[in-house]
Amino acid sequence: MTLKVTKLALTSRLIILAVQMLGNWVVPDHKPDVFRMPMPIVNATGTVYGLNTLVNFCLGGLRHWDGEYFLHIAYYLYTYENTLAFYPLYPVLIRNLAAACETFNVPMSLHALTLFIAVVLNLWFFCEAANYLYQLTQRVFNDLHKSWNAALIFCFNPASIFFTAAYSESLFAYASFILMLECVRPKQQFNYIRICISLTACIMCRSNGLIAVGFPLYFFARHMILTANAKRCKQLFRMSLAIFIPLCILHAYYFYIYRMYCMPSINVKHPDQVVHYASERNYLLAGNGPEGSPWCQYTLPFPYNYVQSTYWDVGFLRYYQWKQLPNFLLALPMLIFMHWHCWDYFLFLATKLTPQVSSWRELFKTQKSLPFVLHGAFLTLVCVFFIHIQVSTRLLASATPIFYWFAADHMPKSLAQLSFRSKAGALFLWCTAYCACGTVLFANNFPWT
Numbered sequence: 001m002t003l004k005v006t007k008l009a010l011t012s013r014l015i016i017l018a019v020q021m022l023g024n025w026v027v028p029d030h031k032p033d034v035f036r037m038p039m040p041i042v043n044a045t046g047t048v049y050g051l052n053t054l055v056n057f058c059l060g061g062l063r064h065w066d067g068e069y070f071l072h073i074a075y076y077l078y079t080y081e082n083t084l085a086f087y088p089l090y091p092v093l094i095r096n097l098a099a100a101c102e103t104f105n106v107p108m109s110l111h112a113l114t115l116f117i118a119v120v121l122n123l124w125f126f127c128e129a130a131n132y133l134y135q136l137t138q139r140v141f142n143d144l145h146k147s148w149n150a151a152l153i154f155c156f157n158p159a160s161i162f163f164t165a166a167y168s169e170s171l172f173a174y175a176s177f178i179l180m181l182e183c184v185r186p187k188q189q190f191n192y193i194r195i196c197i198s199l200t201a202c203i204m205c206r207s208n209g210l211i212a213v214g215f216p217l218y219f220f221a222r223h224m225i226l227t228a229n230a231k232r233c234k235q236l237f238r239m240s241l242a243i244f245i246p247l248c249i250l251h252a253y254y255f256y257i258y259r260m261y262c263m264p265s266i267n268v269k270h271p272d273q274v275v276h277y278a279s280e281r282n283y284l285l286a287g288n289g290p291e292g293s294p295w296c297q298y299t300l301p302f303p304y305n306y307v308q309s310t311y312w313d314v315g316f317l318r319y320y321q322w323k324q325l326p327n328f329l330l331a332l333p334m335l336i337f338m339h340w341h342c343w344d345y346f347l348f349l350a351t352k353l354t355p356q357v358s359s360w361r362e363l364f365k366t367q368k369s370l371p372f373v374l375h376g377a378f379l380t381l382v383c384v385f386f387i388h389i390q391v392s393t394r395l396l397a398s399a400t401p402i403f404y405w406f407a408a409d410h411m412p413k414s415l416a417q418l419s420f421r422s423k424a425g426a427l428f429l430w431c432t433a434y435c436a437c438g439t440v441l442f443a444n445n446f447p448w449t
Contacts (some may be wrong), residue, residue: 008152023439071115081311126170126173160435173398182195342377
């Protein structure tokens with residue numbers, strides 16, 4: 001089944017790549033006034049590689065919007081304060097792999113190489129994530145039909161373009177599904193090293209990765225409640241270490257940023273094109289001391305919330321403006337779907353299941369899916385009240401498996417039985433329309449989810 005899921009995932013990515021390339025070739029690019037990575041200065045005597053043109057033609061539509069920030073960080077690191085909204089794992093992987101390829105004299109400029117590696121990495125992460133979602137679904141529900149349909153919907157989810165473009169969605173889904181899978185091992189035989197590594201990847205990949213710490217905490221507490229084990233102190237120490245180490249790594253990253261932006265003694269040398277673009281866009285450069293960065297004076301000088309609030313106007317109900325109505329409509333299908341199914345689950349839990357169980361221990365034992373629904377419901381509420389609403393589709397599609405589990409419940413046993421007048425038909429039309437339209441619009445720099 002692993003090979004079958006991999007073939008499905010790879011086929012879906014090749015379809016997205018083909019639609020992106022065709023759409024980018026046919027439709028004229030939109031040119032919004034948004035951040036663009038400063039182009040490296042090419043010397044007149046510099047080598048011109050033919051592969052650069054091929055990469056830009058085939059993959060040029062995958063670098064837009066947030067992709068520009070990730071590629072900028074991969075190429076220049078955190079030169080501008082507004083880049084601090086993007087966590088380092090994905091761009092650092094791209095940067096190191098590009099540097100390794102350069103040592104082998106790959107006939108491609110570093111600028112084109114970073115884009116190529118970003119896309120190839122996402123192809124691999126996506127195929128792995130599809131397999132881990134399949135395994136996770138099978139372990140929680142022991143239902144081959146549901147596991148396959150969950151993987152199928154993942155491969156053609158409504159935010160599909162963001163899992164191929166230079167975004168961190170594929171890496172985050174990959175890390176999240178591994179962490180969740182490790183937490184639901186049979187008899188709670190935790191692999192603390194894998195939990196530590198996957199939790200580190202979640203936390204260092206996206207800001208909402210910090211919420212994933214709830215999974216090892218919940219399932220370890222569940223294990224403590226359901227079993228009597230003489231080695232509890234040893235297990236508690238190992239799990240504490242598995243959670244503590246990722247948090248230490250996160251704070252090491254915060255210190256690195258604090259050092260670059262808040263210590264006046266630190267002098268950072270920037271390329272000329274980076275300095276010129278900063279003066280043109282009025283961006284704050286690293287190495288200028290703490291005067292321009294109020295977050296440096298905070299008791300806990302973490303830049304993320306300040307940067308999101310200052311540069312993107314992210315905050316409680318700030319996005320509730322009439323001019324944002326189209327973005328609300330874009331996010332509406334995902335938000336309605338998640339609210340409806342989460343409410344339905346909690347209602348079933350409260351009115352039908354809870355009265356039948358004899359104790360809380362039995363509820364903990366039978367309801368493995370409960371923490372996943374709590375996690376998904378919390379993220380849905382965050383999307384509704386705090387973030388840019390159009391991001392909801394890709395955030396939920398990459399962070400929680402319950403979207404795929406709920407959707408899989410509506411799928412027939414085979415696609416031949418699919419009726420467009422059914423819930424499965426509506427789901428199919430939604431995913432297909434968002435896949436196709438999103439890919440073409442994103443590839444041509446139009447706003448999308």
